[in-house]
Amino acid sequence: SFFFFLGEDAVEVQVWFDEYQARWIRExxxxxxxxxDELEQGELTLTFKTAGLEGVKMWVMKYGSHAEVLAPPELRAEVVDELRGALGRYEEGRR
Known part of the structure; x- marks a missing residue:
């Protein structure tokens, strides 16, 4: 789990959650x-440091459109790549 994976390679991660998912994150x-950090309209951001970015990527993706990686840029890019791949799979189907 990325939750406690710290060390000298740890980077700050910031994830935004919409109002729907924020209530579960708060609990x-x-x-x-x-x-x-509480935002307007019930949204929030969750900020933490970890070196377990692969775990964070998979964790964030399970929230679908209810979450967005704000930082670091390399994690955001990895999530974008994964989502593009998934979208392509669904648009084209298995061949």
């Missing part, structure tokens, strides 16, 4: 080094 117990 979870997060490690002390995780920070929730």
């Amino acid at each position: 979870q117990e997060w490690p002390e080094h995780y920070n929730i």
